[in-house]
Amino acid sequence: MRLEVEVLATSEEIGRRAARVVLDELGAGRLRTLGVATGSSPEQVYAALAAAGARWDGVEVFALDEYVGLPPGHPQSYAAVVDREVRGPLGLDPARVHVPDGGARDLDAACAAYERALEQRGVDVQLLGIGATGHIGFNEPGSPFSSRTRVVELTERTVADNARFFDGPEDVPRRAVTQGVATIARARRHVLIAQGEAKADAVRAALEGEVSPDCPASALRTFDDVLVLLDPAAASGLTERPAGPRRPRPVPAGAR
Numbered sequence: 381m382r383l384e385v386e387v388l389a390t391s392e393e394i395g396r397r398a399a400r401v402v403l404d405e406l407g408a409g410r411l412r413t414l415g416v417a418t419g420s421s422p423e424q425v426y427a428a429l430a431a432a433g434a435r436w437d438g439v440e441v442f443a444l445d446e447y448v449g450l451p452p453g454h455p456q457s458y459a460a461v462v463d464r465e466v467r468g469p470l471g472l473d474p475a476r477v478h479v480p481d482g483g484a485r486d487l488d489a490a491c492a493a494y495e496r497a498l499e500q501r502g503v504d505v506q507l508l509g510i511g512a513t514g515h516i517g518f519n520e521p522g523s524p525f526s527s528r529t530r531v532v533e534l535t536e537r538t539v540a541d542n543a544r545f546f547d548g549p550e551d552v553p554r555r556a557v558t559q560g561v562a563t564i565a566r567a568r569r570h571v572l573i574a575q576g577e578a579k580a581d582a583v584r585a586a587l588e589g590e591v592s593p594d595c596p597a598s599a600l601r602t603f604d605d606v607l608v609l610l611d612p613a614a615a616s617g618l619t620e621r622p623a624g625p626r627r628p629r630p631v632p633a634g635a636r
């Protein structure tokens with residue numbers, strides 16, 4: 381088990397650092413599947429990956445989550461965001477890019493099919509952001525570490541935070557399909573990115589608080605191989621100032 385925390389000065393540096401993890405795996409022939417997050421945190425990663433001009437032949441991409449109920453093609457649906465920010469810039473085959481179907485008539489069946497596809501394929505590198513609530517994917521506080529892909533309710537805080545992508549909070553869907561914590565945990569490597577002071581409390585809870593579903597991102601401390609990339613503002617709540625790689629705190633018995 382390895383969990384490293386690095387504090388980097390700019391989002392460009394964070395983007396290049398995360399991209400290096402992905403590109404090293406790709407170059408070594410070990411990247412069959414890339415797990416992608418949406419939102420602001422990974423934008424510079426995708427820019428750095430696109431700038432690298434790599435060949436992505438055969439690589440599959442799976443998104444973490446999708447809103448429920450947006451009309452098909454809505455520009456803020458994660459299908460549209462992944463298409464715009466990942467598929468297009470990297471020149472990926474659309475048939476290899478997967479996003480949960482938030483418009484499915486039978487959402488439970490769609491969730492089960494997504495979970496099965498992920499299980500069969502396996503994710504090599506999973507990119508993650510963290511919500512101010514401590515969510516990863518859309519696993520809000522209280523999400524069991526054993527959770528799988530399913531429909532969830534977003535917290536008011538998440539709705540408010542994501543309102544910046546819409547005309548206002550009333551336009552943000554209240555429900556989403558998300559990979560569960562256990563689904564996310566299966567990836568071989570994880571890279572979590574957090575930037576800005578608004579993430580400082582969640583980052584502290586994830587890295588230094590109790591390992592508990594109260595902070596779903598604390599599950600990272602039970603994963604095998606995690607790199608956390610922070611800007612100074614997101615790292616500002618940490619009491620153990622990370623000076624580069626450090627050992628994870630022990631996980632209390634029963635928290636897994």
Ligand code: F6R
Nearest residue numbers: 417418419420421509510511517
């Ligand atoms: C997005 C996702 C979320 C975001 C998180 C942070 O696919 O799963 O967990 O990563 O809400 O969002 P930003 O990066 O916009 O602050």
